[in-house]
Amino acid sequence: MIPTRETFGNIPHGSVILFYGLTVVTMAVFAGGVWRRVKLWRQGASISVRQLLAGNIRQIWNNLRPGIRRLLAEGLGQARVRGRGLASWAHIWLFAGFMMLLLGTTLLEIDHLAAGVSPALKFHQGVYYILYEFTLDVFGLLFLAGCLLFFWRRLRRPASVGHRATDWYVIGSFLAIGATGYLVEGLRIVWQRPAGIAAACSPVGLLISQQFSGMTEAGARSAHLALWWVHALFVFGFIGSIPYTRLLHTIAGSLNLFLVRPELGRMVPVTMEEVEQTERIGVAAINHFTQQQLLSLDACMECGRCEEACPAFATSKPLSPKKVVQDLKRHMSCTLSSRGPGLPEGQGPAASQPARLLHDETIAADTLWSCTACSACVRVCPVRVDPLTLLTDMRRNRVGESALSGTAATALRRMQSSGNPWGLPAAERANWAEGIGVPTARENPNFEVLYWVGCAGSYDRRAQRVARAFVKLLKHAGVNFAILGREEKCTGDSARRLGDEFLFQELAQANIATLARYNVRRIVTHCPHCLNSLVRDYPQFGGSYEVVHHTQFLEQLVGAGRLAVTGDAPPEKAMTYHDPCYLARVNGVHQPPRNLLNLVSHTASSSPVDFREMPRRREKTFCCGAGGGRMWMEETPSQRVSTVRAKEALATGATTVAVGCPFCLTMLTDGVAAQTDAAQVLDVAEILAARLKL
Amino acid sequence: MKILVPLKRVPDPDTRIRLKPDGSAVDLDGVKFAVNPFDAIALEEALRIKEKLGDVEVVVAAVGGEECVEQLRVGLAMGADRALLVKTADPLDSLAIAKVLAALYGREQPAFVLMGKQAIDDDSNQVGQMLAALLGIGQATFVSRLELLENNQKARCGRETDGGIETVTVRLPAIITSDLRLNEPRYASLPGIMKAKKKPLEELGLPELGLTVASRTRVLKLEPPAARKAGLRVKTVDELLEKLKHDAKVL
């Protein structure tokens, strides 16, 4: 007998009809539920999906390809789910098992329909059947294993994971579906009595059937039918519940993976015309977010990775990216009408509540301003929710509505009047370079590369030492460089991340004009914030440059033989390197500084300096706390992000902490000095210059 | 309730003031202007009262040329309801300004006036007090704490004096001048300033107020203070004291 089994075998015709009927009902409930959410999302600002479908086939394909690739790699391939230990495995197994079972059921139904057309089209038999049954049995186990892991984890209630009443229903349903699936299979084997490979290809089912060996055929058939219905009902229940439980992330998450613009460190510009037209800037109400942002709120399944990665949350500030997303989601559900746009706000399901404000009531000011814009939350989210952009969009509105005051506002005012956040005279910006032979672009218009010094390098006496060290290295290597000097203004990175979009644009446009005047193409900078702004923000306004970090540039010089590291290694006992957020995570540069430090640490004669890595390194680096305008805001001593990071650095046993950013230099110098006198914080350029005895 | 908040246009507080070589005036080339910080603090206080009580109209006023509109817009962007510009051609000294504001007060009849204690260019700290005398009403100067009492008939004010914080209660209407520690003003960014263009801004001339005023103060010359010598390393305490007493003249 050819190995096979009858689809709907032992299921009476009436049941089959009922089954299909219930399928239709379930699909309607599912679609209706999803559609209700879609109607909420659609009330956001439009995202011109139509543009994706514009042009010829090739253009459309190019538009859609990145999204499709993400769906395949990150959705199907679960690429972003990794990195959380057992929880990652649990999800991957559950997901793989589920998808395989889904595929299997689909194939089964196709076969069933094909057989209805003609028996010759039946494929669910023979070798295919054997492989099918075996694969499904294995993946079913995988599915159950994942479910059990999640169940056990949920029992232990980890702090960062969200908890809802429906969660037990979901995990319970999954376990029930898995268990009943095998029971149904086992009982089928009891009454079907397949032999040889036809039975062995379903090993789990076979094992289960052996527990019921005493059953009569009639008994097995009725038990089979009963459990089949139980299984079916659980499945219907699960499908119908997707829009109403955490499982919505399967739909919204997939959509989000497809639609999102995935670049880190990027912000969407606003024009004055838009502001004049809409009479607002940024997000003042929930429907000012884009449709993609609103659907991303439903994609969040409260896994808590963002919260665990967030430096503000780690220092007990009132900011949890997960909570922001969930609060916004709840606000969206309560505020936007589920009956579609056009109805006044507050007529949604919770219409009995008065319409809540977005700012201050749903999202507190303290929450909004605690963010350091480090992008850790954006990097770790498996479904690519972007809490950072949600926050900066809201910040834009607060700044535009004059709701920002205090030291950060003072810094903004000073950036505007003096071109630097400390309000020091613009005319003194090049004073650090006096007497050390640093040509300005005006004096040396044929420079190869422009050294963008930044505000810290220009005015902060500590950071000026880094600039001078770098200049010494450039001269030693015979690089033909120049600085803008007094014509350089703040890049505006802090202004933009604080939400003052137009101050940023004013600074950017001034800088772009200056850079154009000197025909600047290549820029090297020692500040990752300046680097990110020049690379990602400035092209939005017509400034396009090749920008490298000073560690990359120095590495290139070493590689080209223009800088040779000889002589003795420095006397440090142990060294570690703190990856700046904006360099390592946002711009993916983390190997060049390590290569340089490695070179510095080694010498032909003596033993190398011990280089230690911190646990949170490279793209996973932990913020120093200065980004997002936080440099200009106060933190209480118990809440210092820099203290947390300094402790992590000192815990490696390092006596030298190397950095590659003037903000990190300031924050970690303070953080380390508060713990010990025995360690120092130095920029990579300073370490290299010292090694070369410059 | 109406609160009148006079604002002065001053060079940005972080500007390094440079003088023209002939000492006739300040070199304003490239200088950015701002709302006098003490006036911004006064306006912030008025706005907070407005946010708390609700039915309050905050009117900002400036005396000067057309360029003062820039600062009035900032005031409107912060949240003031209406702006007034009294256009004058010549610079006016404290008493003259007080007379102009007194005429404006007569026109607007506010519940009280909140203004900065002094302007950071002139540093006179006179206008508020003079205005109170001209109007024959009370005054509370260098206020760092303000509380309205008795159905807005009185104001209890904490005043920053040399000897400590003095608490007085002044009957309204009165002139209240703000000190640094009263509050931290909100920041008005460009979109707010754009929106402020829609708020009413009225321009008046002195004849409309029925006034002729002239400044009695005449500036003959401006010069910088004694030049600061470059940083000096001193070796002993005695040397330090000597330098501070005789060279720097700060002791």
Added chain:
Amino acid sequence: MANILVIAELDHGQLKQATLSAVAFARKVVAEAGGTFDILVLGENIAAAAELLRPYGASAVLAADHAELRHPVGDKYAQVIAGVAKERGSTMTVGAASTFSKDILPRAAALLDAGMLSDVIDVQRAGDDFTFKRVMFAGNVIATVKLDGVVKFLTVRATAFAHSPKGGEVSPIQGVPVEAGQLPGFIEYEKREAKETGRPDSTEARVVVSGGRAIKNAEDFERLIGGLADALGGAVGSSRALVDAGVTPNSLQVGQTGKIVAPDLYIAVGISGAIQHLAGMKDTKVIVAINKDLEAPIFEVADFGLVGDVYQVVPELVEKLKK
């Protein structure tokens, strides 16, 4: 010929020394242009204070002694002063620059429709009139001005006019009648909270002494930094490091996230000079740095720098200042 009225300042019945600078100003004018000056003292039970002002060559020490004048309330004082100035025909009414004189004298000036100049640091005769030098732009500009009008009101900076020595002549004391019923009653004095240590606030003090990481604990801070501040009549400040360490309260922090100060003299004791701190005191006229680390960035901004152990330098400084 000048006829000057000097307004004395009392603090809880005690004569403030700065009054003597105003007296010195009056004597200078009288010496150059001829004329006389009176001193007006207001308050309650002020006989002792009036007595102290007799040996300075005034043609009279006028005492407005009344219960209504117990506290220096602006409306009452201004009215009395304006009345006396009018009655005496004073062409100049002057007080030492302080919150007292700044509160009251402009009001009195306007009552007499007189112009006023504040923070005067010099006066020179110019024919029948005078030119004055006064401080503008937070001390960054010295303006030479003339003030039209017969009647002028002025406040003078005490540091610009050295106190006159006492002379042999003794001025008569004259009582100034005060009609309580005629006094305005807009302002009601409630109380004054003396500062905990009687020190001024760093944002308004002329001298600020600030401590950094080198100070080990709160007792040392009070002894060294507080001691030096008191010797100079100044305010205390602190870097963030001490606030973090719990040595000083946050209200003392000077810096980009703390207080922004612009005193005439800022003494940074054991402070490294990171830009976050500098951003809070960059507009200081004279910066003095005391630090044992000669590489500290503060020395690059300081006008005078002393490399040494703060625990030795500061006590020596305090001792020598007290002399």
